[in-house]
Amino acid sequence: MDFQKPFDLSGKVALVTGSSRGIGASIARMLAGHGAQVIVSSRKQDACEAIVAQIKSEGGQAEAIACHIGDMESITNLFQQIRERFGRLDILVNNAAANPYFGPILDTTLEAYQKTVDVNIRGYFFASVEGGRLMKEKGGGAIVNVASINAENPGVYQGIYSVTKAAIVSMTKAFAKECAAYKIRVNALLPGATDTKFAATLVKNEKILNQLMPHVPLQRVAQPDEMAGAVLYLVSPAASYTTGSCLTVDGGYLIG
Numbered sequence: 001m002d003f004q005k006p007f008d009l010s011g012k013v014a015l016v017t018g019s020s021r022g023i024g025a026s027i028a029r030m031l032a033g034h035g036a037q038v039i040v041s042s043r044k045q046d047a048c049e050a051i052v053a054q055i056k057s058e059g060g061q062a063e064a065i066a067c068h069i070g071d072m073e074s075i076t077n078l079f080q081q082i083r084e085r086f087g088r089l090d091i092l093v094n095n096a097a098a099n100p101y102f103g104p105i106l107d108t109t110l111e112a113y114q115k116t117v118d119v120n121i122r123g124y125f126f127a128s129v130e131g132g133r134l135m136k137e138k139g140g141g142a143i144v145n146v147a148s149i150n151a152e153n154p155g156v157y158q159g160i161y162s163v164t165k166a167a168i169v170s171m172t173k174a175f176a177k178e179c180a181a182y183k184i185r186v187n188a189l190l191p192g193a194t195d196t197k198f199a200a201t202l203v204k205n206e207k208i209l210n211q212l213m214p215h216v217p218l219q220r221v222a223q224p225d226e227m228a229g230a231v232l233y234l235v236s237p238a239a240s241y242t243t244g245s246c247l248t249v250d251g252g253y254l255i256g
């Protein structure tokens with residue numbers, strides 16, 4: 001362990017899905033800030049290019065490759081491009097998720113169910129398969145799956161979303177157990193309520209916020225940047241003995 005640089009990611013290639021804004025953009029900037037060459041990805045190439053420009057202005061290295069993580073062909077194409085352009089992948093952060101339906105679980109439509117499952121379970125799973133294969137070829141790597149506190153405590157009116165986030169925790173442990181043999185570490189981040197577009201229904205609604213805050217010891221929602229340090233730790237040399245774990249960053253919410 002280098003005690004001077006325990007979080008150094010120099011020479012590493014990192015893919016962050018859903019990194020054109022919110023938590024993913026903060027993670028991409030943080031990894032680039034510690035020396036990784038970051039692939040910024042989301043459905044919109046233009047939005048990714050804007051984060052790439054920001055990372056470069058901060059002195060980091062980044063490239064944009066668009067990918068719809070709920071579309072299998074798009075995932076195959078993304079990893080084909082990574083193979084051709086970089087020839088390796090050391091870090092994968094599965095962050096792009098869908099939550100198209102906020103409402104009673106008994107009114108869940110098949111369409112909302114399918115979209116949530118396709119992005120949050122199938123997308124995370126096959127990105128991990130493709131990323132894991134690349135890491136195995138080069139002797140190891142680190143995967144972080146962005147789940148949610150909803151994995152542990154399902155949110156009211158967030159039924160199918162919460163189910164997929166619990167599946168991501170299980171997926172994290174399954175990949176961690178098998179892929180340790182290839183020196184691939186796999187961990188999960190469980191964010192609490194964070195001020196992003198994704199969570200606007202919650203964090204911009206005063207009534208919901210007033211109901212939530214008594215349950216959050218730190219008495220506020222998080223800013224996206226406050227998630228990035230946890231991911232940096234999990235993918236860095238400092239976490240070399242950490243795999244299969246879930247790191248909760250929720251202002252104390254899950255204490256109960």
Ligand SMILES: NC(=O)c1ccc[n+]([C@@H]2O[C@H](COP(=O)([O-])OP(=O)(O)OC[C@H]3O[C@@H](n4cnc5c(N)ncnc54)[C@H](OP(=O)(O)O)[C@@H]3O)[C@@H](O)[C@H]2O)c1
Nearest residue numbers: 018020021022023042043044069096097193194196198199
């Ligand atoms: N915010 C919270 O309170 C909170 C709490 C717990 C967990 N989380 C988790 O944190 C992660 C990031 O959420 P966020 O709050 O940062 O959301 P956000 O600000 O809305 O950002 C979502 C990002 O994902 C991209 N994206 C959406 N659907 C995609 C798809 N099908 N394929 C590829 N990219 C896609 C978006 O860009 P494009 O539109 O360009 O595709 C964007 O870059 C998610 O896994 C979410 O479940 C968030």
